[in-house]
Amino acid sequence: MDRLVLEVLAVGAKEGLKLSFCVFLMLSYLEQSGRQHLRGPLFAGLIAVFLASFGVMTLPVSPEVRDSIVRLIGYVFGLFFLFSIGALFHATGTDLLGPLARTAQAHIVLIPATTLLVILYFAPDMAGSSLFISDVSVMAGTGRPLFLAAAAGFGGAIALVYGVSRRYRPDLSAMIDLPQVLIVLALVKLVAGGVQGFAELSLIPSVKAGLMKFVHDVVHQVFVMLLVPDHPILAMTTWNFIGVLFGESAGMWLSLILLALPLLLFMRKHFSAPITVPADRQTSARKRIWIKAVRDLRFQRSLPVLVFFVFILGLWFQQKGESLNPLYIPSARQVVAEDGVVAIPLQSPLDDLRDGMMHKFAVAVEEKNIRILILKKPDGTLGVCLDACEICAPDGYGQTKEHVVCLYCKTPIPLASVGSPGGCNPIPLEPLITDKEVRITLEDIRKKSLLIQSKQVGEGQR
Amino acid sequence: MSRILGKVSAFLRSSTLTVWLLGLFVLYYLTMAVWMGEAFSRYVDHLSSNMFFRAFFLLFLANVVLRISESVRKMRGRWLLLSLRLPLLIGLILTLAAFFLSLNFRQHQWTQPLGEGDPIELPWEGELFRIVKVQPAMSKRALRSDEAKIFDYEPGITIVGRDGMQHEIGAFPPRRVGRSYLHVLTFGLGPGIELQKNGEVLWRGYTALRLVPFGTADTFSIPGQPYKFYLSVVPTGIMKKGRETARTYDLERPRYLVEIAQGDRVLAREETESGLSFDGDMMISFFSPSDWVIVEAVRDPFLPWFSIGLMIVAVGVVLYPFSFLLRLGLRDRGRSR
Numbered sequence A: 001m002d003r004l005v006l007e008v009l010a011v012g013a014k015e016g017l018k019l020s021f022c023v024f025l026m027l028s029y030l031e032q033s034g035r036q037h038l039r040g041p042l043f044a045g046l047i048a049v050f051l052a053s054f055g056v057m058t059l060p061v062s063p064e065v066r067d068s069i070v071r072l073i074g075y076v077f078g079l080f081f082l083f084s085i086g087a088l089f090h091a092t093g094t095d096l097l098g099p100l101a102r103t104a105q106a107h108i109v110l111i112p113a114t115t116l117l118v119i120l121y122f123a124p125d126m127a128g129s130s131l132f133i134s135d136v137s138v139m140a141g142t143g144r145p146l147f148l149a150a151a152a153g154f155g156g157a158i159a160l161v162y163g164v165s166r167r168y169r170p171d172l173s174a175m176i177d178l179p180q181v182l183i184v185l186a187l188v189k190l191v192a193g194g195v196q197g198f199a200e201l202s203l204i205p206s207v208k209a210g211l212m213k214f215v216h217d218v219v220h221q222v223f224v225m226l227l228v229p230d231h232p233i234l235a236m237t238t239w240n241f242i243g244v245l246f247g248e249s250a251g252m253w254l255s256l257i258l259l260a261l262p263l264l265l266f267m268r269k270h271f272s273a274p275i276t277v278p279a280d281r282q283t284s285a286r287k288r289i290w291i292k293a294v295r296d297l298r299f300q301r302s303l304p305v306l307v308f309f310v311f312i313l314g315l316w317f318q319q320k321g322e323s324l325n326p327l328y329i330p331s332a333r334q335v336v337a338e339d340g341v342v343a344i345p346l347q348s349p350l351d352d353l354r355d356g357m358m359h360k361f362a363v364a365v366e367e368k369n370i371r372i373l374i375l376k377k378p379d380g381t382l383g384v385c386l387d388a389c390e391i392c393a394p395d396g397y398g399q400t401k402e403h404v405v406c407l408y409c410k411t412p413i414p415l416a417s418v419g420s421p422g423g424c425n426p427i428p429l430e431p432l433i434t435d436k437e438v439r440i441t442l443e444d445i446r447k448k449s450l451l452i453q454s455k456q457v458g459e460g461q462r
Numbered sequence B: 001m002s003r004i005l006g007k008v009s010a011f012l013r014s015s016t017l018t019v020w021l022l023g024l025f026v027l028y029y030l031t032m033a034v035w036m037g038e039a040f041s042r043y044v045d046h047l048s049s050n051m052f053f054r055a056f057f058l059l060f061l062a063n064v065v066l067r068i069s070e071s072v073r074k075m076r077g078r079w080l081l082l083s084l085r086l087p088l089l090i091g092l093i094l095t096l097a098a099f100f101l102s103l104n105f106r107q108h109q110w111t112q113p114l115g116e117g118d119p120i121e122l123p124w125e126g127e128l129f130r131i132v133k134v135q136p137a138m139s140k141r142a143l144r145s146d147e148a149k150i151f152d153y154e155p156g157i158t159i160v161g162r163d164g165m166q167h168e169i170g171a172f173p174p175r176r177v178g179r180s181y182l183h184v185l186t187f188g189l190g191p192g193i194e195l196q197k198n199g200e201v202l203w204r205g206y207t208a209l210r211l212v213p214f215g216t217a218d219t220f221s222i223p224g225q226p227y228k229f230y231l232s233v234v235p236t237g238i239m240k241k242g243r244e245t246a247r248t249y250d251l252e253r254p255r256y257l258v259e260i261a262q263g264d265r266v267l268a269r270e271e272t273e274s275g276l277s278f279d280g281d282m283m284i285s286f287f288s289p290s291d292w293v294i295v296e297a298v299r300d301p302f303l304p305w306f307s308i309g310l311m312i313v314a315v316g317v318v319l320y321p322f323s324f325l326l327r328l329g330l331r332d333r334g335r336s337r
Helices: A003-032 A036-058 A063-091 A098-105 A107-140 A143-168 A178-192 A204-225 A236-246 A248-272 A284-319 A442-457 B002-012 B015-035 B039-047 B051-074 B079-105 B303-336
Strands: A333-335 A341-345 A359-365 A368-376 A382-386 A397-399 A403-406 A412-414 A437-441 B107-110 B119-122 B127-135 B141-145 B156-160 B166-169 B175-177 B180-197 B200-206 B218-220 B228-234 B237-241 B244-250 B255-262 B265-272 B275-278 B282-299
Touching (some): A003 A107, A003 A143, A003 A178, A036 A107, A063 A107, A063 A178, A063 A204, A063 A248, A063 B015, A107 A143, A178 A204, A204 A236, A204 B015, A204 B039, A248 A284, A382 A437, A437 A442, B002 B015, B002 B051, B015 B039, B015 B051, B039 B051, B051 B079, B079 B303, B119 B282, B127 B282, B200 B282, B255 B282
Antiparallel strands (some): A359 A368, A368 A382, A397 A403, B119 B127, B141 B244, B180 B200, B180 B282, B218 B228, B228 B255, B237 B244, B255 B265, B275 B282
16 A cells, blocks of 8 residues: 555544544543533534545645644643643642632533633644645545545554444443543644654654753753753863763653653552541441542542553653654754845854754745754765755755654755755755854745745656 | 631642642643743743742742641651651742742842943942952963863852942852842953054043854944944964864963954954954954953842742752551551551
């Protein structure tokens, strides 16, 4: 089967599974909590999500909107994780609503809140995956089979979940309350929130990177407060001692603690809360039965949290020792042209183009943002290219230790080949490299960028 | 009145307030990190300039202090448990309070690149110091392989005040001089340069440039002259042994790659240790370079408290988990009775 068809089939199936599983979970919760009246708002939210997905496939979508959709997915994971932690603490005796508790239960609040939360949860993933599918179909030049494959995957997954739920009728009522529903939703988002096809199935790398950035920033701030200078001038022994906190291992462990600590605190509170036996349970046997029932319920209610915790722990251990993100993909820094020339300093407070890492820049050419990549090659010279090749979708490149890798087709290209034309190599530019800066004419960028666009419009690339 | 005060006090020491404040911080951080970038540095900036953020932090600090004091009260009499838990709790309060006070009351100054003989003036100190010696971070005959570190030693300076007292200042930890803390933030080379026209000296002096790590190019101009000079340090020799390559640099008499431009026109480009002629009758020559440092100075009465707080937290992080073992042991003993 064609790789593209397989990929969109998998993307469709993933979205279908996510949607049907989460909706099944929500409906089960509404049923067991006696809130069936919220089914309508839930389905209204789903209709809005489908309309939004259809909209992004049929209407022109600006790069800013695309970027916002991708960011929104990570943001929504964070929000649901935060909501679930709040709900967990609320459920274990920390009254977070106080006098607002009654208002929060009112129909006028719950109905719009349900619809909004459903849209917030599903819309970014569905819209992001729809955009991915429509991009792939534009690139392939033959849209219909791909759309059909995606629809088949989506519909098949929904039918599967529906069939399983009808056949086995799993009773989740003992396990789920609102906090558990929220934490499972957050977990689903974390595991399957990626919208870049096979290249990015989950949100885990970006969540991990975000947490490690927080740890790094806190450590950096502490160093600034303590007047620690740039580490190259510190005596080795001093840096060996305090530099540990700046290392990747410390970042990994501390970020794991940040993510897991609220869950552990909840578990502790949940299991150590005193059990109050009702006064009508007179005999000790009946008291024991009551206590046993409460303990069982607590165990069942803690299962989703436990699953989340074990999952996170497993991921952290699995990736411990590996590099955080084996594929280094820097974000593009916007630069502007002056007198038809883009001048990028070799060294600035933001970048050192000769540090061996890939650097990306974006420049506006005829109202389009074109990305440029620059990196030092093994022979010491700089490779200056467009962040796109002539044969793939212009997803750009990432960097590993010895290669640049096309983000679309995953072809590894030796660093020495950067700057050579042809194949899946990034399209080379003709810069003037002085001792201070890299100078590229806008005309050169414009001319070379036509190579990408002309291929995108018509010719089959693969 | 006392009922209202009681309610306010109960609210301030409630776990509800802790969860809300932490939740709001996470929400702020998440929103900034996803949509704006650099969330933590923004937060720190706000903490030292925005009343709303200050009030928020102080409310959190009050909540932490009250909750900790309450839990300490509950542990009264159980001295072993208290001694295992108290360091972390006290350390947290001290660190958070000192962090906030430091951010809001710290006076801070970075100097220009300074060499021997240059003055350091600290406005809040009312004192003038002079650098009498710079201890370089590199040996005069430097050897660098691909994996080598950038500097050989931790640099330092010796300064002297009006009272004639000498102070040795290193990179870390900072040294207390009067009411200020000083340390060397970074170090560099200042090539000695002489510019001549027809043999007449137009300018002579040192220029602080960023030439380290070697190979880094920096630029300078000489006042009143239309030229731009690009300079980088190149090796005086290359040694190969097996697959290893090392480069030697003579920092008493460095070899420079010099490029001289006037507008878009390159007038000269040459590797030299002594100097070169350009543009007809012009000549640039080099003499032994000087070392320069940038010194960071702060006046911060809360810096020691912040450092002490961090140390206590570090001790507390080690001790605190033992308190769980102790409680488990006590519980088991209670059950066996």
